[in-house]
Amino acid sequence: MLIPPNQIKISLITAPEFNLEYLWWLTILFFVLAVIYFIGVFVIRNRITSKNSRTKDKKVEFSPMINEFLFYEDSNTKEEKMNYLNLKVQIRELIKNNFDREVLTEVLLDLRKDLSGNSQSVLIELYQDLGLHHDAYEKLKSSKWQVVSSGILELTTMEVEDSYGLIVRFINHRQSTIRKQAEIAVVNLKEEGIKYFLDNTKYKIAEWQQLKLLDVLRHKPNYTPPQFGLWLTSTNTHVVLFALRLIKYYNQSDAEQSIITLLKHKKREIQAEAIECIKEFHFVNALLTLKLVYTKASHDIKISILDAIGELGTIADVPFLENLQLTERNFNIKGKVIGTLNKIDPERILPTKNIATTDFYDVELDELSPDFEGKSVEIHEEMPLYNTIDEIDTEIEVATVATSEEVENLSVSWSFNEDDISSQLTEEAVSEEITEEEFTEEELVEEVVFEEAGLDETASVDELVPLENRKINSIDDIDLSFLPHIKSDYSNEDNTEETEEAVAELLEHKAELEPEEELEEGFSFNFLPLVVDEITMQEEEEEEDVVPLEQEEFNPLFDLYDSSISYEHTEKVTENYSDGSEMIIEEIDWSALSAPMQEQNDNRVLITDADAEETIISFEDDGISFSPNFMPQEELDAMVLLENIAELGDCRELILLYQIIDEHSSDVVINRANELIQKFAYQAPRPSELFSDDHDLAESVFTEVYHLADDETKFMLLNEMMIVGDQKEIQLLESILESESKLLVEKATEVLDHIKAHLSNELETTTSSIDEEFIFDLDFELEMKEPTEQKNTSAREQGSTLFDQLCAMSNSLYNKKNG
Amino acid sequence: MGKRVLLADDDQLLASLLNFRLKKGGYSVHHSPNGKEVKEYLKNEMPDIIVSDIMMPYCSGIELIDYVRNELKSKTPIIIISSAGNEQNVLTAFELGANDFITKPVSPTELLVRIAREINK
Numbered sequence: 023m024l025i026p027p028n029q030i031k032i033s034l035i036t037a038p039e040f041n042l043e044y045l046w047w048l049t050i051l052f053f054v055l056a057v058i059y060f061i062g063v064f065v066i067r068n069r070i071t072s073k074n075s076r077t078k079d080k081k082v083e084f085s086p087m088i089n090e091f092l093f094y095e096d097s098n099t100k101e102e103k104m105n106y107l108n109l110k111v112q113i114r115e116l117i118k119n120n121f122d123r124e125v126l127t128e129v130l131l132d133l134r135k136d137l138s139g140n141s142q143s144v145l146i147e148l149y150q151d152l153g154l155h156h157d158a159y160e161k162l163k164s165s166k167w168q169v170v171s172s173g174i175l176e177l178t179t180m181e182v183e184d185s186y187g188l189i190v191r192f193i194n195h196r197q198s199t200i201r202k203q204a205e206i207a208v209v210n211l212k213e214e215g216i217k218y219f220l221d222n223t224k225y226k227i228a229e230w231q232q233l234k235l236l237d238v239l240r241h242k243p244n245y246t247p248p249q250f251g252l253w254l255t256s257t258n259t260h261v262v263l264f265a266l267r268l269i270k271y272y273n274q275s276d277a278e279q280s281i282i283t284l285l286k287h288k289k290r291e292i293q294a295e296a297i298e299c300i301k302e303f304h305f306v307n308a309l310l311t312l313k314l315v316y317t318k319a320s321h322d323i324k325i326s327i328l329d330a331i332g333e334l335g336t337i338a339d340v341p342f343l344e345n346l347q348l349t350e351r352n353f354n355i356k357g358k359v360i361g362t363l364n365k366i367d368p369e370r371i372l373p374t375k376n377i378a379t380t381d382f383y384d385v386e387l388d389e390l391s392p393d394f395e396g397k398s399v400e401i402h403e404e405m406p407l408y409n410t411i412d413e414i415d416t417e418i419e420v421a422t423v424a425t426s427e428e429v430e431n432l433s434v435s436w437s438f439n440e441d442d443i444s445s446q447l448t449e450e451a452v453s454e455e456i457t458e459e460e461f462t463e464e465e466l467v468e469e470v471v472f473e474e475a476g477l478d479e480t481a482s483v484d485e486l487v488p489l490e491n492r493k494i495n496s497i498d499d500i501d502l503s504f505l506p507h508i509k510s511d512y513s514n515e516d517n518t519e520e521t522e523e524a525v526a527e528l529l530e531h532k533a534e535l536e537p538e539e540e541l542e543e544g545f546s547f548n549f550l551p552l553v554v555d556e557i558t559m560q561e562e563e564e565e566e567d568v569v570p571l572e573q574e575e576f577n578p579l580f581d582l583y584d585s586s587i588s589y590e591h592t593e594k595v596t597e598n599y600s601d602g603s604e605m606i607i608e609e610i611d612w613s614a615l616s617a618p619m620q621e622q623n624d625n626r627v628l629i630t631d632a633d634a635e636e637t638i639i640s641f642e643d644d645g646i647s648f649s650p651n652f653m654p655q656e657e658l659d660a661m662v663l664l665e666n667i668a669e670l671g672d673c674r675e676l677i678l679l680y681q682i683i684d685e686h687s688s689d690v691v692i693n694r695a696n697e698l699i700q701k702f703a704y705q706a707p708r709p710s711e712l713f714s715d716d717h718d719l720a721e722s723v724f725t726e727v728y729h730l731a732d733d734e735t736k737f738m739l740l741n742e743m744m745i746v747g748d749q750k751e752i753q754l755l756e757s758i759l760e761s762e763s764k765l766l767v768e769k770a771t772e773v774l775d776h777i778k779a780h781l782s783n784e785l786e787t788t789t790s791s792i793d794e795e796f797i798f799d800l801d802f803e804l805e806m807k808e809p810t811e812q813k814n815t816s817a818r819e820q821g822s823t824l825f826d827q828l829c830a831m832s833n834s835l836y837n838k839k840n841g
Numbered sequence: 842m843g844k845r846v847l848l849a850d851d852d853q854l855l856a857s858l859l860n861f862r863l864k865k866g867g868y869s870v871h872h873s874p875n876g877k878e879v880k881e882y883l884k885n886e887m888p889d890i891i892v893s894d895i896m897m898p899y900c901s902g903i904e905l906i907d908y909v910r911n912e913l914k915s916k917t918p919i920i921i922i923s924s925a926g927n928e929q930n931v932l933t934a935f936e937l938g939a940n941d942f943i944t945k946p947v948s949p950t951e952l953l954v955r956i957a958r959e960i961n962k
Contacts, residue, residue: 086857138946
C-alpha cells in the first residue's frame with residue numbers, strides 16, 4: 023500500500039543532538055592551549071631578549087679589554103703593562119663561563135670582519151691565545167650540520183691552520199653545506215689545500231663555489247699556484263673544468279696538448295673552456311683539432327670554435343670556412359662563419375641582403391666618379407688620336423660620358439711621365455712630347471656617346487694597359503671619361519647590370535694583378551686604336567706640346583667613312599694580357615662593317631691565336647706600334663657563349679662546358695671554360711644529386727623547394743602535395759619517409775596514402791594522362807642542346823637561375839590549382 | 842686637549858675600538874650611534890673633524906655631509922667609512938663635499954693617519 027505523498031515528511035536539515043557540556047569543555051581546552059601558547063611565546067621572547075641584553079652587556083664589558091689587547095704596545099708605560107696583565111687574568115677568569123666564551127668569540131669574529139692590518143693579526147692571535155678555537159673543534163664533532171658548518175667557518179675566519187687536518191675530512195661530506203664550507207676552509211688554510219681538494223673531491227663543484235674558491239685563492243698573500251694542468255686528467259669532470267678555468271686565470275700555458283685533447287671531451291662545458299684557453303694562449307696547433315671537432319659539435323660549441331678559428335686562423339683556413347658557408351644551415355652559425363671569414367680575410371664577403379641594385383638609384387655612376395667630382399681637368403693640347411677621330415666621318419655616336427653641357431666642363435688630367443712618354447709614345451709624323459691634352463666639345467665633331475658607365479670604362483682600361491707601363495696607384499686615378507664607347511643595343515638596365523658585373527670583374531682582376539704589377543709613371547693607350555693599324559708616334563724631346571697626328575700618317579684598320587654599323591649583332595672583343603688572361607673590351611659588331619671599309623684597309627690584320635698573345639700596342643725602337651688583336655670568329659662565338667653562361671648559367675651547364683672544351687683548341691676558350699666549370703662545380707645550393715638518375719625526384723615540382731625549406735614550410739608543402747599532388751610526388755614523399763623527422767614522416771605518410779588513393783580512383787574513372795598537363799617540364803636540360811644563339815635569348819627571357827625556376831614553379835603550381 | 846673628533850657609527854664594537862685608538866692617538870672623541878644624535882651634537886658644537894659611517898639609522902652619512910655643508914655651512918673635514926663595493930655612495934659623498942673615505946675592514950692606524958692629514962691641511 024502506497025503512502026500518500028502529502029503524508030511523507032522528510033526533514034531538509036538533520037543534525038545529531040549535541041551535548042552542550044562537551045562544548046564548554048572544548049572551549050576551556052582551547053583557552054588553556056591559547057594561554058600556554060602565549061606564555062610560551064612570552065617566555066621564549068624574554069629569554070631571547072634577556073640573552074641579547076646580556077650579550078650586549080658582555081660585549082660592552084669585553085670591548086675595552088679587547089681594545090687594550092689589540093693596541094697593546096711594548097713601548098707602553100709600566101702602569102699600562104700592569105693593566106694589560108690584569109686584564110689578561112681577568113679575561114681568562116671570564117671565559118671559564120661558556121656564555122662568556124661564546125660572547126667573546128662572537129665579538130672577535132665581528133671585529134675580524136671590520137678590522138684590517140696589524141689589528142687583525144693581533145685579533146687572530148688573541149683568539150688562539152684564549153683557546154677559543156677548542157670550542158670550534160668541539161663543534162666539528164657535533165651531529166648537527168649547522169653546528170659543524172659554523173665551527174668550520176669560525177676556524178676558517180680565525181685562520182687556525184692547525185684545524186686543517188680536522189676539516190679536510192669534510193671535503194667529501196654528503197651534506198653540501200658542510201662540504202662547501204670545508205672546501206673553502208681547506209683552500210684557505212693552507213697553500214697545498216687546493217691540491218688536496220682537486221685530488222680528492224668527488225662531488226660536483228658548483229659554478230658559485232668555483233667563484234668563491236677562486237676568490238679565496240686570489241686574496242691569498244704571496245700565493246704560488248701549482249700547475250693546474252696536472253688535474254686535466256682528473257676523473258671528476260668538474261675538477262677538469264675548474265682546472266681549465268684556473269689555468270686560464272693564472273696563464274699557465276704549459277698544458278697545450280692536454281687542452282687541445284680536451285676539445286674532444288664529451289662535456290660541452292669542458293669543450294667550451296678548452297676553446298677559451300686555446301684562444302687565450304693562442305694555441306695555433308689546435309686549429310686542426312678545432313676543425314675536426316666542429317662537425318660533431320653543438321651549436322654553441324660551433325660558434326666558439328669559429329670564434330677561435332677567427333682568432334688563430336690564417337688564410338689557409340679560408341677554404342674550410344667557405345665550405346662551412348655553403349653547408350651550414352643554421353642562421354647563427356652561418357653568420358658566424360661569414361664573420362670569421364671576414365675576420366681572417368677582411369671584406370672577403372660583402373653584404374648581399376637588402377642591397378639595392380644600381381639601377382635603383384637615378385644617379386649615373388659617372389657622376390659619382392672621382393674624376394667628375396673633384397678633379398679640375400685641363401687639356402692644353404689636342405690629342406692626335408682624337409684628331410683622327412675627328413676626320414672619321416661615321417655614324418657612330420660618340421659622346422663623352424656626360425651630357426654635352428657637361429663635356430664643356432669635363433676635363434681630363436693626363437698625368438704622363440714625360441720621360442716615359444718620350445720613350446714610348448712615338449710616331450713618325452708626330453714627334454712631340456706629350457704633356458697634357460685638352461679637348462672640348464667643338465673638337466669632337468662626331469656625336470660621341472658614352473653610354474657605358476665610367477667604372478665599366480675604367481675596367482676596360484685597367485685591363486688593357488700593359489702592366490709594365492703603369493704607374494697608377496688606383497683605378498680611380500685614371501680619368502677615362504673622355505673615351506668613346508660604341509653604343510650597343512642593350513637597354514640601360516642591361517648596361518647597369520653589365521656595369522655591376524664589370525665592376526666586380528674589375529675588382530677581381532685588380533686584386534689578382536696588384537701584387538705583380540709595378541706601376542710606373544704614365545700609361546699606354548692600347549685600348550684606343552682598336553681600329554688603327556701600325557700607328558706609331560715619334561717624339562721630339564725639345565718640344566713639350568703635343569702635335570696632332572697627321573691624317574696621312576694615320577692608317578686606320580678600316581675606314582668608317584660612309585659606313586654604318588649595325589648594332590643588332592654585337593660581339594665581344596677580347597684583349598689579351600701578356601700573362602694570357604683576357605678581358606672583354608667592348609661589344610662591337612665587327613662583322614657588320616661594310617665591304618668598302620675593308621677594302622680601304624688592306625693592311626688590316628686578322629688576329630690569330632698566336633697574335634692573341636701579343637699586346638695591342640708594342641713599343642719597339644722608341645716607337646709605338648698599334649696592332650689589332652682580334653679573335654677568330656669561332657673562338658669569339660665560343661667566348662660569347664661562355665660569357666653568357668657565366669652570366670646566366672649554373673651547374674647544369676657543366677656538360678655544355680665540357681663539350682666546349684672538347685670542341686675548341688684555343689687556350690683562351692679552354693681556360694675560360696675551365697674557370698666556369700670550377701665555378702659551377704662549386705655551387706652547392708642546387709642539390710644536383712636529386713636530379714641524377716639515381717634519384718629521379720626532379721619530376722616533382724616540390725622537390726627543390728622542399729629541400730630548401732624549413733620544417734614549417736615543409737608541412738605547408740606537404741599540405742599542398744595532398745591537394746595537388748599526383749604520381750610524381752610519390753618518389754619525393756618516399757624519400758621524405760626515409761630521411762625526415764617523425765612529424766614530417768607522419769605527415770608524408772598521410773599525404774602518400776592520400777595520393778595513392780587518389781591515383782587509384784583516377785585510374786578507375788579516367789584514362790587521360792596527366793603527364794601532358796604536368797606543369798614542371800623543366801626544359802633547361804633541353805636548352806643546352808639547342809643552338810647557342812637561341813639559348814642565349816631563351817636563357818634571358820625564361821631565366822635559368824634558381825630564382826627563376828622557383829618563380830616558374832610557383833606560377834605553375836598556381837596555374838595548376840586554378841585549372 | 843687634543844683635536845675634537847666626532848665619530849658617527851652605529852656599530853658599537855667598531856666605534857668603541859676606533860674611539861679607543863683615537864683617544865690613544867691624542868684626540869678627543871665624541872661618539873654618536875645614529876644620525877639624529879649627530880645632528881643634535883653638531884647644532885651645539887662643531888668638531889675639528891667628522892668621521893662618519895655611510896650607513897646609519899635616522900640619518901645616513903650622505904645626509905650628514907649635506908647637512909654639514911649646506912645647512913650648517915661648515916667646512917669641517919669629513920671622512921667617510923664605507924663598506925667595500927659601495928663606491929657609488931662614496932662618489933656621491935665626494936660630490937657633496939666629503940674630504941676622504943676609508944673602506945671596511947678598517948685599519949685603525951690608517952684612519953689615524955688620514956685624520957691627522959685632514960686636520961693638518
